[in-house]
Amino acid sequence: MNDLNFNAVTPDLESRIRPEDHGDLRLWLRLLTCCNLLESDIRSRLRTEYETTLPRFDLMAQLQRVPEGMKMSELSRHMMVTNGNITGITDQLEKEGLVQRTKVATDRRSSIIKLTSKGKRTFAKMASSHEQWIRHAMAGMPEKSKRNLFEALGELKLITHTQLTTHS
Amino acid sequence: MNDLNFNAVTPDLESRIRPEDHGDLRLWLRLLTCCNLLESDIRSRLRTEYETTLPRFDLMAQLQRVPEGMKMSELSRHMMVTNGNITGITDQLEKEGLVQRTKVATDRRSSIIKLTSKGKRTFAKMASSHEQWIRHAMAGMPEKSKRNLFEALGELKLITHTQLTTHS
DNA sequence: TATTGTTATACTCTATAACTATA
DNA sequence: TATAGTTATAGAGTATAACAATA
Numbered sequence: 001m002n003d004l005n006f007n008a009v010t011p012d013l014e015s016r017i018r019p020e021d022h023g024d025l026r027l028w029l030r031l032l033t034c035c036n037l038l039e040s041d042i043r044s045r046l047r048t049e050y051e052t053t054l055p056r057f058d059l060m061a062q063l064q065r066v067p068e069g070m071k072m073s074e075l076s077r078h079m080m081v082t083n084g085n086i087t088g089i090t091d092q093l094e095k096e097g098l099v100q101r102t103k104v105a106t107d108r109r110s111s112i113i114k115l116t117s118k119g120k121r122t123f124a125k126m127a128s129s130h131e132q133w134i135r136h137a138m139a140g141m142p143e144k145s146k147r148n149l150f151e152a153l154g155e156l157k158l159i160t161h162t163q164l165t166t167h168s
Numbered sequence: 169m170n171d172l173n174f175n176a177v178t179p180d181l182e183s184r185i186r187p188e189d190h191g192d193l194r195l196w197l198r199l200l201t202c203c204n205l206l207e208s209d210i211r212s213r214l215r216t217e218y219e220t221t222l223p224r225f226d227l228m229a230q231l232q233r234v235p236e237g238m239k240m241s242e243l244s245r246h247m248m249v250t251n252g253n254i255t256g257i258t259d260q261l262e263k264e265g266l267v268q269r270t271k272v273a274t275d276r277r278s279s280i281i282k283l284t285s286k287g288k289r290t291f292a293k294m295a296s297s298h299e300q301w302i303r304h305a306m307a308g309m310p311e312k313s314k315r316n317l318f319e320a321l322g323e324l325k326l327i328t329h330t331q332l333t334t335h336s
Numbered sequence: 337t338a339t340t341g342t343t344a345t346a347c348t349c350t351a352t353a354a355c356t357a358t359a
Numbered sequence: 360t361a362t363a364g365t366t367a368t369a370g371a372g373t374a375t376a377a378c379a380a381t382a
Contacts, residue, residue: 011246016229024303027314028206030321035203037328038196061184072341087342109340109381135192141327146195149320152313153198159309160205240364255365277358277363
C-alpha cells in the first residue's frame with residue numbers, strides 16, 4: 001500500500017505536500033494529520049457523549065492525578081495557555097460542580113483547585129471511554145510499531161521542547 | 169535521559185498521564201504534546217510575522233499544489249471542515265486578493281478557487297519561512313530517527329483513518 | 337517591583353442548520 | 360432528490376491587556 005493510492009482515496013492535510021518539500025516538512029504534516037484525525041474524533045465524542053470539550057477534559061485530567069490540587073498558575077503552565085483562559089474553564093467546571101476553588105492560607109493571592117467527588121466520578125467515566133476510543137482508533141497497529149513510535153516521539157518532544165524554548 | 173526528570177522541569181500535557189494508563193493512551197498523549205508544541209509555535213509565528221492563521225495557510229497550501237484550482241467541496245474534504253467554514257476563509261483570502269473564485273461552465277453551482285499571482289508570491293514567502301521554522305524545531309534529531317518516526321506515523325495514519333471512518 | 341488571579345475585549349475557528357440555485 | 364455553496368447563529372478557545380490584591 002503506497003501513499004499515492006492512499007491519498008487518492010482519503011484526502012487529508014498531508015496531501016498539501018509538494019514533491020520538492022523537505023523531509024522535515026513531510027514529517028510535520030504527517031504528524032499534524034495523525035493528530036488532527038484523532039483529536040477531532042475525541043473532541044466530537046467528548047461533545048456528543050459527555051457534553052464537554054478537550055480543554056475541560058484536560059484540566060480535569062491534570063487535577064485527577066494530583067489529589068492535593070493545583071494552583072491556577074500551575075495549571076496554566078501545564079496546559080500551556082494563559083491565566084485568563086484557565087480562569088474561564090475553571091469557572092465553567094466549578095459552575096457544574098466538578099471542581100472547587102479553595103483559598104490557600106500561606107499566599108492569599110492564590111487558590112487551589114481540586115476535583116470534587118462528583119468531578120472524580122465524572123472524570124473516571126470519561127477517562128475510561130476516552131481510553132477505549134484511543135484503543136479502538138489504534139487497534140490493528142502492531143505493538144512493536146507502537147513502541148517505536150512512542151520512542152521516536154519522545155525524541156522529537158525533547159528536541160522541539162529545547163529548540164523552541166531556548167532560542168527564539 | 170528519562171521522562172521523569174524531563175517532565176519535572178518542563179511540564180506539559182503529557183504530564184497528565186497516570187501510572188496505570190495503557191500504552192495506547194500514553195502514545196496518544198505524547199503525540200498530542202508534540203503536535204501542540206509545534207503547532208502553537210507555528211501559529212504564533214504565522215500571526216506575528218505574516219498576520220495570518222494556520223487554516224488560511226493550509227487553504228493556500230492546498231491551492232498552491234493544484235495550479236488549476238480546486239472546488240470548495242474539494243477543499244472542504246481535504247481540510248476536513250464543513251463547507252460553510254471554507255466559504256468564510258475563502259472570503260477573507262479573496263478580500264485580501266490572495267485567492268480568486270471563478271465560475272465553472274459545466275456546473276453552475278460550483279466555483280473554482282485559485283491562488284492569484286499575489287497569492288502565489290505571498291505563499292512562497294510564507295512556505296519558505298514555515299519550512300525553516302520546522303527545520304529549526306527539529307534540528308538535532310538524527311536523520312534515522314526522523315525516518316523511523318515518519319514511517320511509524322504512516323502506519324498510525326493508515327490505521328486510524330480506516331478505524332475512524334469505517335466503524336463510527 | 338513582581339506575581340496571582342480576574343475581568344474585558346476582540347478575533348478566529350467550528351459545527352449546525354436553514355436556505356438558494358442548480359443538477 | 361441530491362449536491363454546491365452561502366448565510367446566519369451560537370459557542371469555544373485564544374491572546375492581549377488592564378486591573379486589584381498580595382508578596
